[in-house]
Amino acid sequence: MSEGLLTGQNLSLSDALSMGGETTVIGLAIVFSVLVVLMIVLYLFKVIFYKDPNKKKTADTKQEPAPTIEAAPAVTEETDEEELIAVLTAAVAASLNTSTYNLRIKSYRRTDNKMPAWNRAGVTETINNRF
Numbered sequence: 001m002s003e004g005l006l007t008g009q010n011l012s013l014s015d016a017l018s019m020g021g022e023t024t025v026i027g028l029a030i031v032f033s034v035l036v037v038l039m040i041v042l043y044l045f046k047v048i049f050y051k052d053p054n055k056k057k058t059a060d061t062k063q064e065p066a067p068t069i070e071a072a073p074a075v076t077e078e079t080d081e082e083e084l085i086a087v088l089t090a091a092v093a094a095s096l097n098t099s100t101y102n103l104r105i106k107s108y109r110r111t112d113n114k115m116p117a118w119n120r121a122g123v124t125e126t127i128n129n130r131f
Contacts, residue, residue, distance in 0.1 A: 084108075 085105055093100045
């Protein structure tokens, strides 16, 4: 019978299924035990190496009082809307190599651009490669 287990020949269906089930259960047990060990290791890394930035900030603020900031007078620049639209139309026409008579800007809005310069360069390069 032991040679039949090694080679898989001359086994009954019930013996083959029980062997397959045992192999599956052992494999799943090994996989989940390794996952539990990895989870414990990652948790220990967090406990050992993680430094809370909020604790450092509170310690710094206790040592040095924050300087008072005086309110600056509000500076309002009134930009000429027509001039801004003309500049935008000229910029779009120059980038598309067309005349400004072929373009009509209906609306515009300012967007917050908080991307780093290298990220902006990558986006620009990707867009230029597609067209």
